[in-house]
Amino acid sequence: MLDRIGVLTLAFLSTVGEVSSFALKAAREVFIPPFEFRETIRQIYELGVRSAPLIAVSGLAVGVVLSMHTRASLERFGAEAMIPAGLAIALVRETGPLTAGLLLSGRIGAGIGAELGAMRVTEQIDALEASAVDAFHYLVVTRVIACVIAVPILTTVMNFSGMLGGFLAETISTGMSIQLYFNRAFSLVDMTDYIPATVKTMVFGFIIATISSYLGFTTESGTEGVGRASTRSVVLSSILIIVSNVVLVRLIFFIFPKAAGG
């Protein structure tokens, strides 16, 4: 039993070491030429632009639901006027970034894991290397840059569509005008709420891209391995996003005490 625990612990630590080394290499090579502009732009389109509908629709739904819950809570205290501001703070500070991160770990993480995994088992990654192309730079670094750029932008899309959803819920319930809604929404939200929380999602983008690229790059065992890489990409990047979020929120509160209400 102890032997088994020892073997599992060693395997876990070995994987953690490999993933960390992979992530460090990706971070370092972002600044090393050749800069694959064409491929990076293609990845921003594939991973970012094509994720926008998912994020926009989800944001709208989250906004509607959050608004209904906030109304149910604040009505008891006669504080309905605070609904837009409460919703905006909740969305911008936490709900938007975390929901966007988790949704994108599903869409982007699964995509990268499956695509690179399939390329590995069909020798396409070897063919890239044989064509005198640095496959790591071409496949991994471009996706890391694309995710680090796209995830904060998509988070902003999520925040905005969430607020739009909140407005729809409010205007149906109370007939509130859009001008009044957004005036109240932005009355308590400022840049110290928006910037740190959105910059945080660059880390989420980095986590999604490096974890899923690592799992895709190291795929073995044919199509079964590709499926496994895809699933693990989603599971592992989601867990890491949730765990890193705790650390990042703590860090934001330390650097921006105002964000913690201080």
Added chain:
Amino acid sequence: MIEVLAVDAPVRQMPAAGSLAVRLEHVTKSFGARKVLDDVSLDVPARSAFIILGRSGTGKSVTLRHIIGLMRPDSGRVFVEDDEVSRLSGADLVRVRKKIGFLFQSAALFDSISVGENVAFPLRRHTRLSDPEIRQRAMEKLKAVGLDNEYDKMPGSLSGGMRKRAGLARAMALDPPILLVDEPSAGLDPITADEIDELLLRQKQNEGTTLVVVTHNIPSARRLGDELVMLHQGRIIARGTPRELEQSDDEIVRAFMKSQHGG
């Protein structure tokens, strides 16, 4: 004019006839406890067709992967012309790889881009040719393999033989002086296999390309090969012309050559 060509077009520096294009010295490679290459030494003269024969799992493809630097030996050295590939990395390895075309057994076409863009890929990466020039060159290469009507098709829509020919067109895109070919006739009907052999022969005879071909197919090896080696359990057990191998003292070699006579 010559200078412009040297920058913009694929650069093809042919090794002198009689020199060595590829050399392996005492190469050993293991995967776990299994020794796949065991003290393998061979040399491939420039502009010749060198065939590596052997049963499945005897290290033939692994040998090709060592030549292009996709694998490194546990011990021993691998040279392409004067460069020791087994020690190179980064820009030096890229420079050597530009001299080598590799046709994978599965063709390994990039399935997210069209057939034509697969062939254009090395040209886009390693030359400064304009888009129309790249398209024209890619089209010429596809025409050479009889696929000039398939430029805009996606690899998934091609048959096995067409994929292999497209892979060959991509391997030849930069007019490399050395072409590594892994099982050119595997999974193909005899007519398509003959067509691929013809293409390879033409490439050797017309362009002076050095061919290193891994195959099971004895008729194909006989047609293509200037020299053959046979790998068995990670070791070279025979080397010579097709006729010499047929008359080998080694029973395994004779049986292999004989069993494949019919194709």
